[in-house]
Structure formats: C-alpha cells, structure tokens
Amino acid sequence: MLQKFGKRVMNNFGLKILAVLFAVVLWIVVVNIDDPSNSKPYTTSVSLENKSYITSMGKWADYLDGKNTITFSVYAKRSVHNTLTNANFTATADAQKIEYDEKTGTYRVPVVVTCNRNNSSINITSKDLYLDLELEDSASKQFPIKTNTTGTVASGCALGDVEITDANVMKVSGPASVVNQIDTVVATINVDGMSTDITDRVTPVFYDAQGEVVDTTKLTLSVSTVNISAQILNTKDVELEFLTTGTPADGYQAGNITYTPQKVRIKGEAAILNTINKITIPEEVLDITDATSNIEKTVDISTYLPSGTALVISSDSKIDVTVVVEAVKTKTLQIPVTNLQVIGLSSDEKVQYEEDNIALTVSGRSSVIDALDEKTISGSIDLTDLKLGAHNVLITFELDEDTVSYADTYAAVTIESASDTSASAESDNTDGELENTSTSKKVTDR
Known part of the structure; x- marks a missing residue:
C-alpha cells in the first residue's frame, strides 16, 4: 500500500511542485492585491533628553529655527497604516550624543523613533534622523x-x-x-x-x-x-513753620521768613494725621548769625515729617526759604496831633496840645521804615484820672512792634474845663458879631 502511495506521489512530481509554487505565488498576489504594503510619511515632535549634559558645559540649547519635529517613512501594510497616526510614534534625542556637523556648521543629535502599536508589523525606513540644535552660552x-x-x-x-x-x-x-x-x-x-x-x-x-x-x-x-x-x-494739608537761630550783624535786623509752598499735603493713618496741625522746622536749619543780607536756602523737610507720615508729592520736600535781613534805619517823623485819639477825658473837659505835631523817632529795617507814612500813623493818649492843668502824657502808637521800634514819646497837653471854653467861645462870638456889624456898617456907609 505504501508503494502505491509513493508511486502516486512521485507520479508527475514536477508538475505537482509547480502547482504548489503557483498556488503560493497566486496566494501572495491575491493577498497583495487585497492588502498591499507601502511607505507612508509620519511626523512627530522630538523630546530632547539629558539636556543637563549641555547646560553642564555652560551652554544653552534651542531647536534650530524653532523646529523640534521630524518627518519619517514607515513601510507597512495598508491595513496597518489604517490603524496608525502621528500620535503612535515617539521620537527621542539623547543630548549626550550631540555632534557637530562640519558640512552644515550646526549641532545635531541622533533621533530614535519608536511605535507603540504593531511595532513588529512596521518598518521605519528613514535612516539618519537628526534633531538640529543651536548652542550659545548660558547665563x-x-x-x-x-x-x-x-x-x-x-x-x-x-x-x-x-x-x-x-x-x-x-x-x-x-x-x-x-x-x-x-x-x-x-x-x-x-x-x-x-x-x-x-x-x-x-x-x-x-x-x-x-x-x-x-x-x-x-x-x-x-x-x-x-x-x-x-x-x-x-491725606491732610498742613502748614509749615520755620524757626531761626542767631542774630544778624550789628546794624542789621532779621525780618519776615518767606517760603514756597507754605503748605504741604501729607499722608498717613487717620489716627496719626488727626494729631498734626503744622510741621515745624527746627531753628538750627536757618542760622542768621552775623548775617548782613538775606539768607536764602533750599530746605529738605522730609526728615522733619512726623513719624508715620510722608509727603503725597515727593517733590514738595524741597522748600525754598528766604530770611529777610536788612540794615537798620532810624528816622524822625512828624505825627499830627490830630492823629491821636484821646482816652479818659470826661465830657466837661477838653485838651489842648502845645505843638501841632509830635516828633516820633523810629528804627527798623530800611524797607519797613521807608514805607511808613507819618500822615497815616495813629496813636492814643490816656488822660484817665488826670486833673485840670498841664501834663506830659505817654503816647501809644499803632505800629508793628515786631518790625518797628521807637522810644517813649510824650505829648505836652493842657486839660481845661469845657465850660471855660464855652464862655470864651461866647465872648469871641460876641466880639465877632460887633466887628461884623461895624464892618457892615462901613460897607453900608459907602
């Protein structure tokens, strides 16, 4: 029986081999026609690993032209390609393998591409994949x-x-x-x-x-x-106050202190601001010792602000201050007695002055003395409790004692009875009427 089987197998053996080969080829052709293999490009981003290797050399790496993607070809059957996307591929570049390409003058790192799906059914055909880098010093x-x-x-x-x-x-x-x-x-x-x-x-x-x-x-x-x-x-607006120390040279006198601005706006907690009414600049800041002319100075008031406050406008800290210093001038003025007010004179009394003018000697800064007008200077005398007769009475003048000084000045007056004045006036009137009558008569007689 075996012999019969062997004869059957060997009978037309060559034809049978050809038939098998033909069947295999036919199967391959059918399969490829139905599910052919081909190459298809894919693109993915490259992850640069071990960057510390580059930074340890004092360098900083960046992707050349900002590009960190590569494109590669994958050979696989169509059915496999249909299951693949760019997301199935991972590309890595190890910075420790960085190399310099003398032809292009750039640095590059070899790229390894892997697929997380059907890895055995695909073939990544692109060779020599590189990630191009540019290097510069790091800081x-x-x-x-x-x-x-x-x-x-x-x-x-x-x-x-x-x-x-x-x-x-x-x-x-x-x-x-x-x-x-x-x-x-x-x-x-x-x-x-x-x-x-x-x-x-x-x-x-x-x-x-x-x-x-x-x-x-x-x-x-x-x-x-x-x-x-x-x-x-x-915030709060507060006034400034400047003090001075020292005395000007002999024959000179200090006057007003002028400054701009006169108020500043400060800021702080409400509880602190409520306790502040003005800011006083200490006297040692403005020393007028032996001065013979104006003292001009720019004062930074920021150091004199109350604790817990500050200027709203920082430029307000610089204050331009002028202390007026002038030569002392002495002048004698003739004050009309009609400028004097009489105090303490009873209704049945009258007062007579011996002179029509009172000599008043004043002294002070030149500009102040020159501005005085003797016609407008007023004063007063107090006759309270004085009896009838002649008296020398102290005159009180209405002058600014801070800028003008004067010695005690007296007026020679006589206090008389007002009734004497009335009788005298009636006598004078009678005499005048007689004289007028006589004159009239003389005129009439003409």
Missing part, C-alpha cells in the same frame, strides 16, 4: 523685583507703601543673549479707585534698558507670579 542672574502701580486711588486718599510680600528676588537662567537684555523686573498692581489696602498676585514683567518688554519664553524663572500689596492712606 544666570538675579534681579530684585521692583514694584509699580497703575490707576489713581480714591479722592482724599494717597498711595502708601507698595511691596512684594513673598519672593522679592527673581532668579533667571537661559541663553545669555536674552538674559543680558534684562535691565529690570517689575510687578505692577492696579490701585484705581481704591480707598483701602489691596493685595494681588501678579506676573512680573521684564524690561530692557530702553523700557521694552523682554520675551521670557526661553528663560527658566525661579517664580512665575508674586504677591504684591499696596497701602492706601488718608
């Missing part, structure tokens, strides 16, 4: 975070202290070309319309020396946001 600096505000606080209020309440220093690292552009780091808080203290969390902004914003996307920052607070205070 690291620290910057104090400055504060700034926008907006205007509510009426009657003023901005107090503005400060960073947590990290007030920013550490920056990255490419030297960017780090070296940074001049200041500023955190800004909006205080518009605020009447009470405010706190906010803000993102600091980086500026170069020209005030332009620096792009920080390539930088590594120690903090991304900071807490900033703004104190909102009450």
